Amino acid sequence: MPQPSCDAVVVPTGESVTGCEWLVDADGCTEESLRSRECLEALCNRIVSELGLHVIGLPLWRRFPEPGGVTGLYLLSESHLACHTWPEHGVATFNLFCCRRPQEWPWELRLRESLGSRHVVVRTVKRGTPALPDTDSAAAGGDS
């Protein structure tokens, strides 16, 4: 069986004025955990609490009919957290959009503990400044 692994990949963008988004994809998760709203809600609540984020209102949760999975959406004062699962593929995805840069979080460890994931990819994307490498000058342009 492959060892769990985690790949952190920074998608190259320019400096952001607004925030950073984590795109986290996990596979090899147990079907049972990916069908369990309780399990996923506990995991999302742990993300929120351990990163010191602030939830506004009630999160939206939906468990889809089989073979579908579960979706959760949290509106945060820092932006949002989204979770989707595909039990039939053993896959879970998370988006954490944060208008401040939080400390690092042990995605691989936590997803392995909660979902039994065997492989986790963490990508970070700067958001808000359309300053991709070839568009820095255009993005930086004001009214000039």
Place this chain on the structure above:
Amino acid sequence: MPQPSCDAVVVPTGESVTGCEWLVDADGCTEESLRSRECLEALCNRIVSELGLHVIGLPLWRRFPEPGGVTGLYLLSESHLACHTWPEHGVATFNLFCCRRPQEWPWELRLRESLGSRHVVVRTVKRGTPALPDTDSAAAGGDS
């Protein structure tokens, strides 16, 4: 003044089993539109209707105290749509996560019409398969 421009960038990933996400960042938007929940709600509803998406439950909306902007979150049967604005920077961001690939949508035109944006960057990211170029084999691994 720079002409409006749109950059479509595909972030390289492997084949996805679950879906595609659009990361859309716009700048040069009018402060007034970025403070208006009504304007942003009309725009998000247009995205949903023109792409034939299906909203589940009531969207979450929050208008933050000035200088803050507006956040909207839609739980979709296809995954989710999120919108954040930073009026003080003229910036709006959208995430559209879709477990089926919808037709193309004229992001640049629509955001210019609705928000007055001068520059829009559209990135697409395949989600769900941790199959970045150097991890294809690990992601494809089963129990062997």
